[in-house]
Amino acid sequence: MKPLILHVVGARPNFMKIAPVMRAVERAGFADVALVHTGQHYDAAMSDVFFTDLGMPRPDHFLGVGSGSHAEQTAKVMIEIEKVLLEKKPALVVVAGDVNSTMAAAIDCAKLRIPCAHVESGLRSHDWAMPEEVNRVVTDRLCEILLTPSRDGDGNLLREGTPKERIFFVGNTMIDSLLQHLPRARATSTLADLGLASRGYAVLTLHRPSNVDDPAVFARLLDGIETVERALPIVFPVHPRTRKQLETFGLGPRLAAMKGLRLVDPLGYLEFLALTSQARLVLTDSGGIQEETTALSVPCLTLRENTERPVTITEGTNVLCGTDPAVIRREADRALATEIRDGRVPELWDGRASERIAEVFRVFLSDRGVLPRA
Numbered sequence: 001m002k003p004l005i006l007h008v009v010g011a012r013p014n015f016m017k018i019a020p021v022m023r024a025v026e027r028a029g030f031a032d033v034a035l036v037h038t039g040q041h042y043d044a045a046m047s048d049v050f051f052t053d054l055g056m057p058r059p060d061h062f063l064g065v066g067s068g069s070h071a072e073q074t075a076k077v078m079i080e081i082e083k084v085l086l087e088k089k090p091a092l093v094v095v096a097g098d099v100n101s102t103m104a105a106a107i108d109c110a111k112l113r114i115p116c117a118h119v120e121s122g123l124r125s126h127d128w129a130m131p132e133e134v135n136r137v138v139t140d141r142l143c144e145i146l147l148t149p150s151r152d153g154d155g156n157l158l159r160e161g162t163p164k165e166r167i168f169f170v171g172n173t174m175i176d177s178l179l180q181h182l183p184r185a186r187a188t189s190t191l192a193d194l195g196l197a198s199r200g201y202a203v204l205t206l207h208r209p210s211n212v213d214d215p216a217v218f219a220r221l222l223d224g225i226e227t228v229e230r231a232l233p234i235v236f237p238v239h240p241r242t243r244k245q246l247e248t249f250g251l252g253p254r255l256a257a258m259k260g261l262r263l264v265d266p267l268g269y270l271e272f273l274a275l276t277s278q279a280r281l282v283l284t285d286s287g288g289i290q291e292e293t294t295a296l297s298v299p300c301l302t303l304r305e306n307t308e309r310p311v312t313i314t315e316g317t318n319v320l321c322g323t324d325p326a327v328i329r330r331e332a333d334r335a336l337a338t339e340i341r342d343g344r345v346p347e348l349w350d351g352r353a354s355e356r357i358a359e360v361f362r363v364f365l366s367d368r369g370v371l372p373r374a
């Protein structure tokens with residue numbers, strides 16, 4: 001019988017990071033794979049469409065955790081995943097990114113003495129006001145296999161005293177998904193459906209609590225975005241958290257007056273990739289989109305004070321703008337005035353990170369005596 005490797009997903013940014021890893025492990029053939037979906041994200045547009053677009057199998061276990069406070073959400077995931085772990089006794093668990101489901105699963109594994117591997121390990125914003133920073137640090141402290149997407153991740157982990165035998169610089173699995181699916185994304189009718197021309201529009205996403213939970217910050221961001229919206233149309237797929245806050249703060253009329261801004265529902269993976277890959281400019285507070293635009297050589301303005309993904313700035317197309325409208329305006333003008341800059345694609349963002357991860361797992365399980373030594 002083969003050992004079982006259990007993959008955990010919970011929220012939207014997990015799906016594209018785990019799908020290629022699961023596939024690579026399955027292809028390598030040394031282990032059985034299973035998928036747990038915690039249900040942190042549950043809307044069709046935030047979850048189901050990603051399974052279809054990424055060709056992911058249906059989850060073997062759906063935990064139906066849903067929304068709640070951080071404590072509630074984390075605790076519910078811990079309670080429910082523990083049951084799966086006790087029943088299935090996996091040889092290894094794989095978590096990804098920095099959402100509450102990631103940390104909850106890592107805590108359970110540590111208590112049950114089940115080895116856990118963290119995909120996208122070592123990233124640090126050094127901003128403890130971000131719930132994701134707490135999740136990243138706790139997850140990395142508890143996992144036995146730390147899979148970093150960029151060398152800065154290795155540096156962060158080593159500085160925190162992590163034994164170097166745990167750290168594996170493998171590259172970026174989100175870029176594995178991007179490179180695999182880009183041709184299909186480009187073949188969709190997304191641009192035509194929205195009446196857009198390639199490089200003739202910008203894309204905006206906002207969902208960070210620090211941006212959308214504070215009406216003053218949200219309004220400041222709109223001040224900055226207004227200039228861009230006068231220069232070219234902006235497509236704004238609205239995250240459910242952001243939609244709720246727009247309504248709470250009564251920002252509807254303000255947005256309606258911004259004629260170039262097109263609010264749309266959250267998009268699927270392929271539709272969104274079609275949109276970002278052909279955009280003139282992307283404005284975002286997402287972590288993953290900073291990486292995707294770097295891989296796509298599309299200029300990106302990050303509407304945050306810090307980033308846990310510094311290679312997107314030092315090597316890629318990303319510029320950190322914060323939330324000051326004057327800075328957003330200045331950087332948008334600059335980006336629109338210059339030819340699209342190429343930026344370098346960071347080391348090992350080559351579409352093969354998941355293959356390298358499967359090999360790390362094989363060696364780990366061999367060393368542990370779970371698999372016969374090669």
Ligand code: UD1
Nearest residue numbers: 011012013040041042043046067068099100131132240241
């Ligand atoms: C979570 C992650 C964040 C990630 C983001 C991507 C944490 C701490 N945060 O934030 O790192 O960047 O996902 O989207 O894990 N909601 C729905 N339908 C859904 C999911 C959520 O309507 O399918 C609404 C609910 O009102 C919920 C709110 O969105 O309360 C926030 O959802 P939650 O999972 O708490 O965090 P996100 O803001 O999505």
